[in-house]
Structures are given as C-alpha cells and as structure tokens.
Amino acid sequence: MKNNEAELRWDVEQKLDLIEFRLFWEGHVNRSDLMNQFGISANQASADLNRYLGFAPNNMVYDKSARTYVRCSAFDAKFQKLDKYHYLTQLRTSFEGLLSTEDAWIAKLPAFDSAPTPVRGIAPKILRDVVGAINKGEAIEVLYKSLTRPHAIWRWIAPHAIAYDGFRWHARAWCEIDGAYKDFVLSRIRKVQNSRAASAEPCNDLHWNTKIALRIAPHPDLSSGQKDVIAQDYGMQNGSTTILVRKALEYYALKRLGLDTDPDARRPQDQKIVLIGKEAVS
Numbered sequence: 001m002k003n004n005e006a007e008l009r010w011d012v013e014q015k016l017d018l019i020e021f022r023l024f025w026e027g028h029v030n031r032s033d034l035m036n037q038f039g040i041s042a043n044q045a046s047a048d049l050n051r052y053l054g055f056a057p058n059n060m061v062y063d064k065s066a067r068t069y070v071r072c073s074a075f076d077a078k079f080q081k082l083d084k085y086h087y088l089t090q091l092r093t094s095f096e097g098l099l100s101t102e103d104a105w106i107a108k109l110p111a112f113d114s115a116p117t118p119v120r121g122i123a124p125k126i127l128r129d130v131v132g133a134i135n136k137g138e139a140i141e142v143l144y145k146s147l148t149r150p151h152a153i154w155r156w157i158a159p160h161a162i163a164y165d166g167f168r169w170h171a172r173a174w175c176e177i178d179g180a181y182k183d184f185v186l187s188r189i190r191k192v193q194n195s196r197a198a199s200a201e202p203c204n205d206l207h208w209n210t211k212i213a214l215r216i217a218p219h220p221d222l223s224s225g226q227k228d229v230i231a232q233d234y235g236m237q238n239g240s241t242t243i244l245v246r247k248a249l250e251y252y253a254l255k256r257l258g259l260d261t262d263p264d265a266r267r268p269q270d271q272k273i274v275l276i277g278k279e280a281v282s
Contacts, residue, residue: 013079014038015048016055020080021105023060023071025087030068033107055079120168120187129192130171134159139176139198143191144184152190158198159184161208165252172208172248174200181205183248207248214243214253215277221268230272240276247280 015034022029031045040048049069053060056078060069080086087106093099095112133140139158145151159173163183170183181200203209217240218227227239234241245253254260254275263274 011038012048012051015040016052016079018105019049019052020056020059020077021086022107023069023075024077024080024082026107028063028066028068028070029060036102037105117167122169122186126189126192127186130159130186130189131162133195133198134161134171136195137198138195139174139200140192141194142184142189143193145188145190146185154193157184158200160198160200160202160205163246163249165249166256172205174198174205181207181248205248208246210247211244211281212247212250213277213279213281214245214250214257214259214275215240216243216257216259216273217241217276219263219268219271219274222272226269234273244281250278 015038018034018037019029022033029049031042031049034040034045034048035042056076058072058074059076059078061072062068063070090099090104090106091109091112092114094101094104094106094109095114101109129140132138139156141154141156143152143154144157145153156176157171157173158176159171161172163170163172169186171186171189173182173184174180175182175184181204216234217236218230222230230236231239243253243257251260257273258266258271259273259275263271265271
C-alpha cells in the first residue's frame, strides 16, 4: 500500500494492516491492540490510529463510551486483502501451537477444533538435508523404504521441490534408479549420505511444470436444492468451478476430492461432486 508520496515503511504498514484486520473481523480496535502487538508506546499507537484515519476516514469512528474505535457501516478495506483464509489459517495455526496467541492478530479466538491428521515421522535432519539439496541444486544419496521396495535401499535422488498432498509431505525429485521424476515421501527417507551436483534439471520435470484445470460440478443426481448447497460450498459459478493443480499432484487432488473412483460407487449425497472435465493449461 502506498500513500500519496512514497511507499510506507514495512513496520508502519504492518500496524495499519492490524488496525484494518481488527476492524473488519472484530468490529473495533484501540491503542492497547497496537501496544500489545508491537510493543510501542501509547503516543505512538495514537499516532498510528490517526494515520489510519487519514487514509480511511470513513472506516472507523471513536466510541467515547466504549473508549475504542469501532467499524463504520461504510467500511472499505484500504490495506488488508480481506481473505477468509488469512483468518482461518491464523485460527488453525494458533490451535495447533504453530502461532502463539501473542503473535496472532485475532484478539479473541473462537472455540475451535479440527479432525486430527496422523503425525508423520519426518526427522528434522532429513528435511534439512533435502531442502539443502534443493537450494544447492544437488543430488543426495538416501536410504529409502517404499511399498514397492519394502527393504530399504540406497539410491541417488535430485530433489527440486517440496509437495504436500494433504496428509503427507513429499520431495519431488529425479530418481537415478528409475530414470524418472517421482515423489518421495519424506517420512520414508531413513538416512542421507553423500551429495554431488545434480545432473537433472527441474525444468525437465514436465508433470511438475504442467498445470491441470480440473472442472467440477455438483453430482447430477442431487436435487436442485442440494446442487445449490454444493455450488455454494465450493464457490461455483454457473454450476461449476475450476481447480488448478500441478499434473504431478493431480492424483492426490482427485483422491482428496473423492474423485479417484467411479462416482456411482457412492450415494450422490456422499459423493457430492463429479469431475466434468480437465485440461492442461501450461
């Protein structure tokens, strides 16, 4: 966000972002919000609130009885991209202990819980070595155990990306044994030894560099009212929506969406959506 003269300093913009976040999501903001979040003085917090008013005079008004600024009905975001996932991600990471309540921008966390996901046994050193190989453009020798080769073997891989399928973390890498780009589950890498310059280039991983547009729609056997519910759930327009996914992750995306099997294998109310088309877009 820029003012009339020049780009705002990062620390100033962060404070203006917080003011707008609290106004939109919680309806009010005051000096103590800024003081507690950024460790600034009362005078500085007042100056920041006045600065925000200078940019957005119609977004908040001071309520003397409540001794706080409250959101106006004409509120129009100037700094924050009002993204629901920004709020929900903070809520989830706070719950999981990845973000402390002191660092979260949500002043009052609502009650929250989530369906548990089994913790994957990824050793920090393994992750460090894989990420290091990606950043350095190296191949590494790993002791890997897979379902097709249940006895761990040493193999050279050249990782170039990290991927998450919703349940497991993978290294996307060139495999010298199979002569192909593959996904290696990080929790199945037992050890890492030796490294050397990678001979494979990430640009040659066509499945990673190709995006697929998956077009989904409500199950055709649902009632019109049920279709409306599903369309709203998935943010569909004109009866369908498109999800972009890398070709390398298409299998995982279809599996998470329940589209990896015949849609007639389950009741329409359980299946909910169907795949009506897909095409490569890049």
